[in-house]
Amino acid sequence: MSQAKYHFASDNTSGICPEAWQALDEANQGFQPSYGDDEITRAACESFRQFFETDCDVYFVFNGTAANSLSLASLCNSYNSIITAHEAHVETDECGAPEFFSHGAKLLTAKSPLGKLDVADVERLITHRTDIHYPKPAAVSLSQSTELGTVYTHAELQAVTSLAHRKGLSVHMDGARFFNALASAKCAPADLTWRAGVDVLCCGGTKLGMAVTEAVVFFRRDLGEAFAYRCKQAGQLCSKMRFISAQWLQLLRDDTWRKHAEQGNRLARLVAEKMTALPGVELLYPVDANHCFLKLPDAIKERLKAKGWVFYSFIGGGSRFMCSWRVTEDDVNALAADAA
Ligand SMILES: *Cc1c(COP(=O)(O)O)cnc(C)c1O
Numbered sequence: 001m002s003q004a005k006y007h008f009a010s011d012n013t014s015g016i017c018p019e020a021w022q023a024l025d026e027a028n029q030g031f032q033p034s035y036g037d038d039e040i041t042r043a044a045c046e047s048f049r050q051f052f053e054t055d056c057d058v059y060f061v062f063n064g065t066a067a068n069s070l071s072l073a074s075l076c077n078s079y080n081s082i083i084t085a086h087e088a089h090v091e092t093d094e095c096g097a098p099e100f101f102s103h104g105a106k107l108l109t110a111k112s113p114l115g116k117l118d119v120a121d122v123e124r125l126i127t128h129r130t131d132i133h134y135p136k137p138a139a140v141s142l143s144q145s146t147e148l149g150t151v152y153t154h155a156e157l158q159a160v161t162s163l164a165h166r167k168g169l170s171v172h173m174d175g176a177r178f179f180n181a182l183a184s185a186k187c188a189p190a191d192l193t194w195r196a197g198v199d200v201l202c203c204g205g206t207k208l209g210m211a212v213t214e215a216v217v218f219f220r221r222d223l224g225e226a227f228a229y230r231c232k233q234a235g236q237l238c239s240k241m242r243f244i245s246a247q248w249l250q251l252l253r254d255d256t257w258r259k260h261a262e263q264g265n266r267l268a269r270l271v272a273e274k275m276t277a278l279p280g281v282e283l284l285y286p287v288d289a290n291h292c293f294l295k296l297p298d299a300i301k302e303r304l305k306a307k308g309w310v311f312y313s314f315i316g317g318g319s320r321f322m323c324s325w326r327v328t329e330d331d332v333n334a335l336a337a338d339a340a
Contacts, residue, residue: 002308007331008271009310010207011177011264011290014326017209019256020247024211027246036060036241044245047252048217053190057218059227060244061236064089064176067202067214069097070230072139074223075170075200078103080138082172083125085112087147089174101234106135114285115146119159126167140164143174144192145181148284149268149291154187154196161197170223171197176204176214180289183261194219209260209325210247260325264290267323267332274336275321281339284318293318300339307338 006013016024032038045058061067068090072082082098084091086109090098099105111121117140126137142160145151152160161171173193175181178201185192193201199220205213218224231237238244251257271292275281280297295318296304304311313319321335 002306004310005308006310007327008321008323008335009312011322011324012207014209014324016211017251017260017325019250020210023246023250024243027242032242034239034241035237036245038242038245040242040249041245044248044252047249048215051189051252052193052217052219053188054194054219055221056194057221057224057227059216059218059224059231060238060241060248061214061216061231062212062238063206064174064202064204064214065094065097066231066234066236067216068141068172068174069094069101070227070234070236071200071202071216071218071224072098072105072141072172073102073230074227075139075172076102076105077138078105079135081106081108081125081135082139082141083108083110083117083122083137083169084141085110085115085117085143085146087112087115088141088143089147089176090141101230105138108135108137112146114150115143115148116150116152116156117142117160119163122160123163123167126163126169137167137169139170139172141172141174143176145177145184145289145291149289149293150286151181151184151288153185154191157192157196157198165197170199170220173198173201175201177207177289178203179208179257179261180265183258184265184288193217199223205248205251207324208251208257210251211243213244213247215248261290263325264323264327267327267329268292268321270329270332271321271323271335274332275339278336278339290323292321292323294321295319296339304335304339309335309338 111118284293
């Protein structure tokens with residue numbers, strides 16, 4: 001057994017990208033007000049407003065579970081339900097945090113071919129019961145990019161969000177890999193969010209290459225009115241906030257986010273190309289973002305494991321290969337050579 005290689009295990013096995021690291025260093029000067037009352041944080045929030053071309057409210061938390069569950073709690077009462085996909089992170093990987101922070105709102109899962117919510121099934125979940133015994137649907141949560149590595153188009157988002165809004169539900173987007181989706185969709189950030197009907201976005205920083213940060217962006221600002229209190233109560237208000245905001249400021253500047261997101265997306269496509277050239281290997285889902293899901297013959301799986309490659313098979317059935325900003329073409333070639 002060779003030394004373990006975590007390159008493709010997830011996009012959070014890599015370190016901190018040089019721009020974020022430099023931002024941390026530059027912010028490490030003198031004294032600044034704490035708890036976000038500083039100039040860097042103000043500038044970072046302003047750069048989000050410019051990025052999304054709208055007057056949104058922005059909050060920074062430490063991780064995606066907090067971002068998702070606290071923002072969903074803002075959209076729900078304890079007797080409500082949240083409609084999401086079967087494989088959604090909020091459903092499968094947050095230890096019940098959305099239910100916990102909303103004091104009991106129930107997640108209802110809709111059909112989700114290729115990881116995308118099926119509009120008709122969402123409608124069924126909203127309308128098939130209206131009696132007092134059924135938790136009243138209040139929000140739809142979708143992931144962009146999805147857990148299966150696909151990306152909703154503007155039109156696909158519109159189809160979900162217009163239904164939700166017509167029925168009085170609000171729309172949450174889990175954007176742990178939002179920047180990969182955005183780089184892939186090649187449209188304006190606004191077109192993939194509020195102009196497509198998204199009310200609140202959890203915008204992933206960690207998987208993009210930053211240290212411990214996700215941004216919660218309320219496009220419908222009324223929904224986030226008490227959000228600062230939720231963050232503080234949940235232990236998610238960073239006292240040295242400037243170290244979080246400095247990273248965002250830097251990554252949103254000069255399209256730095258795009259460079260890292262495109263790198264991950266491009267290399268995931270290369271993994272697909274190189275690996276499907278091997279006999280018996282099948283691509284399971286389109287590679288829209290930085291994930292590549294493969295059906296591997298057992299012999300290849302064993303060979304890769306024996307050479308130390310770590311990869312997971314818990315989502316979607318196949319073997320998942322994630323590409324972060326840090327993965328290089330050489331890494332992909334080494335993986336493919338070991339598989340051959
Ligand atoms: C990684 C991830 C998150 C965030 O998870 P944390 O470990 O809590 O930061 C949220 N949603 C999706 C789809 C993810 O892949």
